[in-house]
Amino acid sequence: MHDYLILHGVNLNMFGRRDPAQYGHESLAQINARLEALAAELGVRLDIFQTNHEGEMVERIHAALDDGTRAVVINAGAWTHYSYALMDALAVLHVPVVEVHMSNVHAREAFRHHSVLSSVCAGSIAGFGPLSYELGLRAAHGLAGAAGL
Numbered sequence: 001m002h003d004y005l006i007l008h009g010v011n012l013n014m015f016g017r018r019d020p021a022q023y024g025h026e027s028l029a030q031i032n033a034r035l036e037a038l039a040a041e042l043g044v045r046l047d048i049f050q051t052n053h054e055g056e057m058v059e060r061i062h063a064a065l066d067d068g069t070r071a072v073v074i075n076a077g078a079w080t081h082y083s084y085a086l087m088d089a090l091a092v093l094h095v096p097v098v099e100v101h102m103s104n105v106h107a108r109e110a111f112r113h114h115s116v117l118s119s120v121c122a123g124s125i126a127g128f129g130p131l132s133y134e135l136g137l138r139a140a141h142g143l144a145g146a147a148g149l
């Protein structure tokens with residue numbers, strides 16, 4: 001059983017090997033290790049999932065309805081900008097969803113300025129590298145606690 005679900009979308013398994021100017025040098029495994037360390041500090045458990053397949057991500061989100069997930073932290077990668085399927089899936093949930101991005105999407109290409117997921121998220125955090133995820137987990141923890149979940 002876990003408390004919080006951490007979702008990494010398309011291409012995020014390439015962190016550490018992909019555009020270091022935007023995403024730095026840490027691998028996804030290293031980012032996940034940071035999150036596990038923070039979770040231990042907070043006394044909570046994580047379920048961490050990465051996929052490059054949109055349908056698999058939709059199904060993992062659906063499963064969160066019944067698996068005890070108390071909040072979700074999601075970096076959907078490029079799906080952020082166009083996936084109405086992920087937006088609809090997240091809208092089914094009754095728990096807080098926190099959107100995170102490693103890079104400052106607002107300082108990049110115009111297509112990255114809009115997130116179709118933001119409207120179904122409690123808030124979003126972008127531009128702080130791996131710290132975006134840690135801030136996202138702290139936000140999820142605070143929101144789940146405040147909601148009495």
Ligand code: DQA
Nearest residue numbers: 011075077078101102103112
């Ligand atoms: C990203 C930003 C997206 O625009 C991009 O497609 C990604 C990563 C980020 O973490 O900064 O894959 O979500």
